[in-house]
């Protein structure tokens with residue numbers, strides 16, 4: 120398919136001469152073209168710029184293009200949601216109600232709820248049911264303008280279920296328009312039968328699960344919940360180093376509930392990203408900036424757990440590349456609305472309108488090692504493009520809590536039109 124998007128009030132390209140994830144003032148530079156056009160052929164972007172220029176440069180391609188008139192709207196890259204627990208059984212609204220009545224997240228988890236409750240449900244749910252449920256979630260993501268999503272395992276805590284989660288994600292990567300990128304997170308919690316024998320469970324993850332994940336090519340990344348009462352920094356280091364030796368890139372859930380040297384560890388093991396960081400130390404932030412570790416911030420979790428927000432402003436000022444994501448999961452952040460999460464980042468983490476756009480496109484793409492393929496509108500990149508029904512990018516956060524997605528083009532194909540998923544029609 121050849122598509123020409125024309126007359127957009129603004130095309131937010133995120134194009135830059137910077138290499139790698141954007142830091143400091145680079146996060147502010149979203150490279151807006153007023154009255155811009157985007158030319159797409161097959162699954163790639165051919166060019167972005169003024170219509171007259173594109174017409175002069177690519178007359179033959181323009182001749183055969185189907186035109187989409189974006190008058191009164193804006194155009195930007197598809198959103199990248201770089202931290203989700205996509206594949207899981209069941210829901211936990213009763214725990215939400217318990218928290219509203221005074222229980223804490225960790226109390227519920229230590230009493231057998233939380234991650235353990237979802238683990239039980241995920242073990243009980245068949246492959247086909249999980250596949251169908253996740254397919255529906257992906258449809259909702261797509262309608263919110265998300266074209267790439269990460270999927271962590273970690274609700275199995277045994278090989279059979281971890282494998283089932285990763286295989287569901289792999290099959291959906293092939294079956295759904297959205298790109299689904301898998302992370303193995305066998306060390307998401309210590310299963311009940313290993314209580315008091317935590318190191319033995321780490322042995323199982325390191326010696327049994329990780330080699331099979333690598334052999335079957337079920338994931339690109341390896342994550343661990345480094346948190347007091349879950350996995351210690353030493354155990355986390357062991358898990359991440361073992362994954363690295365097998366070719367899995369480290370990620371880490373760090374400093375979410377209590378400061379635990381997680382940010383420092385991320386920098387030391389060369390993790391691509393450290394995620395959460397609500398209570399990361401000054402030293403940890405400094406080390407991440409030095410190492411170039413991407414901070415994946417998840418303000419929806421702070422919102423939903425009524426916890427302090429990560430210090431996004433400080434991290435950016437210190438030179439840490441920042442990405443933001445939904446953390447979609449059934450316990451601490453059951454939302455698929457990345458646009459709402461962007462609003463929280465502006466309102467509660469001191470991030471600017473421009474920084475949240477960078478954090479959910481190009482920087483999020485780099486957090487998934489996809490910064491060269493998606494995350495900005497540039498020639499030769501994948502044609503993952505959104506048309507949003509607002510007059511300018513500032514309105515995206517001003518009209519908050521709404522879904523402004525009008526059209527989604529994924530891999531050069533229109534998949535959402537007028538806010539409606541085409542396969543639903």
Ligand SMILES: N=CN[C@@H](CCC(=O)O)C(=O)O
Nearest residue numbers: 233234344446448449450451
């Ligand atoms: N903190 C650890 N894991 C998830 C929550 C998982 C759950 O509560 O089911 C998170 O990233 O917030």
Ligand SMILES: [Zn+2]
Nearest residue numbers: 202204372446
């Ligand atoms: Zn998470």
